[in-house]
Amino acid sequence: MAMTTEELQETAAPKGKYHHGDLRQTLIAACYDIINERGADAFSLADACRLANVSTAAPYRHFKDRDEILAEVTARGFEAMTARAVEAVEAQGEGTLEGIVAMGQAYVDFALSEGGVFRLMFGGAPALQDSEPVIELGNNCFGYLIQQITIYCMAHGMEQDAGAVAVKMWTFVHGASALLMDDKYEKVTPDLDVKAMIADAIPMLLGKPG
Amino acid sequence: MAMTTEELQETAAPKGKYHHGDLRQTLIAACYDIINERGADAFSLADACRLANVSTAAPYRHFKDRDEILAEVTARGFEAMTARAVEAVEAQGEGTLEGIVAMGQAYVDFALSEGGVFRLMFGGAPALQDSEPVIELGNNCFGYLIQQITIYCMAHGMEQDAGAVAVKMWTFVHGASALLMDDKYEKVTPDLDVKAMIADAIPMLLGKPG
DNA sequence: TCTTGTATGTTAGCTGCGTTAACATATGTT
DNA sequence: AACATATGTTAACGCAGCTAACATACAAGA
Incomplete structure (x- = not known):
């Protein structure tokens, strides 16, 4: 691509x-x-x-209709996103806080650089979301995100439910990606450093501020 | 509507x-x-x-083109969303944690009940976002959200920058709305209670867990 | 090698949408 | 009453998605 x-x-x-x-x-x-x-x-x-x-x-x-092509594009999107997440984690080392933060930043970077496909992957029509490859590669992608955060939580003996923490982080990073991509921060906090905010928020969501 | x-x-x-x-x-x-x-x-x-x-x-x-109608619809969306936020806050009392949480839940509820317009308000084409009424009512809406959270932070003597905390909460709630609306949680945590998660996360983002 | 079936192109034509132009009918002002 | 203006209608255009009918290339067996 x-x-x-x-x-x-x-x-x-x-x-x-x-x-x-x-x-x-x-x-x-x-x-x-x-x-x-x-x-x-x-x-x-x-x-x-x-x-x-x-x-x-x-x-x-080659395709039944337009939606089938878009579904294929969407699936590629999940593939690419997963690849970026894996890359980010492995560069920093699995199970480290740095790895988790890097993964969050990779998520944001993907949304920024491939915004059109990112919207397809999330806001896309039902016909896209329900297609075979999208479901499978989408689950792979989200599964990897959640898994890595969970691994980190377990490795550091978090008292809370690791899965619940993982979902919170995902939620935060996704929200940041969406709002940033849509230029919604601009109007309210023009000089926001999104990556710093994420690096800041992740420990908070872990329940261990500072 | x-x-x-x-x-x-x-x-x-x-x-x-x-x-x-x-x-x-x-x-x-x-x-x-x-x-x-x-x-x-x-x-x-x-x-x-x-x-x-x-x-x-x-x-x-009555309209220049299709986009002008969609812009009007988008503007109505921001109006409706602001109304819901105001209602939620006033029901619980301005400056209270309950008010902030209720506002977050109102955000999610809006995304769920008016998903199509919600997507317009965020993912919409540039032609929509750049229109006069959308900019104005959008700023009103976000401004109110941020303002209320900031009021809460100030009232409770948060040591951190109140505006920064406000943006974090907004980010989290927006992410939750988007992922919930797109059924992305289902695959990974089928039994997630989103509102409970938000009520849980907000204090964390305040830097005061528990 | 020839033939023949299948895969993969093309052109032509249909439908529906957004949009404009030309025309028609209300409304309201002098 | 006459006319200007606002707000409808019908007819037509171009473009997109899609299908049917036709054309060409490739591949496999006689």
Whole structure:
């Protein structure tokens, strides 16, 4: 994902060939990028077709309908998000507070850099959320988040229910991502440092302030 | 807002009259309700016209384009949300912890009962967010939330920066609303009591656990 | 190699939506 | 009463999603 327009067009039509080669993957990638650049509302499947140099009917050889493509894009989103979370944790060491904080920051970074897909992953239509790959990869993603926080809590002998603490942290980080992405902080606290706020709040939610 | 279909159709066409009477308000109300019932994605202006018994061209006598109607709907959303917050606070008494918790619960309740509009208020297209009434009523709404939390903090002599605490609470409640609305908790903690979690987390974010 | 079936493209056409232009009818002001 | 203005309608356009009918490439067996 996250290819440039030129890269997409290279991949697009293997020069003069009637068949494309891998239109399915190319379309998913094109949609992924368009949605992140212009937002899901401004997205049209026809635009993706133009990017891939195929007719607007071509997608229907690979997908049932538009929603099925969006579901695939959404699933990729969860994949990418999980990858970022894993990366963040492993860079800091599993079971450390630094790892948890880094994971929270990765969550925020993902929302900021891939806002369009992030909205699909959460606000998306029921047709998307109920699709097979989305359910599975979504559960993987959330499961990993919760699991890592839980591991940390257990390792440090928290008296509270580790799962409950994990959900609270997730809630906080998700709220921060959403509000930041939508520029809602700007109006009220223009100079807010979101990452600092998260690093600050996480210990509080652990019940061990300071 | 929140009229039944029958009520809308009563308001719709003052039987046989060529002119409508108050198409502008009727359309806004119709859009508001459709969006909450079917989601902003499944919404079409044409549907709202059918509900109001007018042609699909009629709206353009009152609005520049579709986005202007959605902006109006979004603004109504902020109005309604502010009203609910004020109600919650005043029922419990300004400056009390109970008032703050009730306000948080009102936030969640609003997201659940008017999910479609809630998404517009946050995830909405730039064209909506940048409109005059949305900016103003949005600022009113957030301003009230922050203000009330700040009042509470000051009244109880919090050592921390009251504004910073307020933003943390808002973040948490917003995250809870979003995740709950999108059924994201279900998969991970099926039996979560969100309101209890909020009542639990708020004191933590105040830096005074227990 | 030829043939033939299947996968994967294309073009043409349908429907619905947003929008505008041209026209029609109320309303209210002189 | 006449006219300007506000607010409706119908007709038409372009674009998007989607389907059907047709075309082309590929792959596998005779």
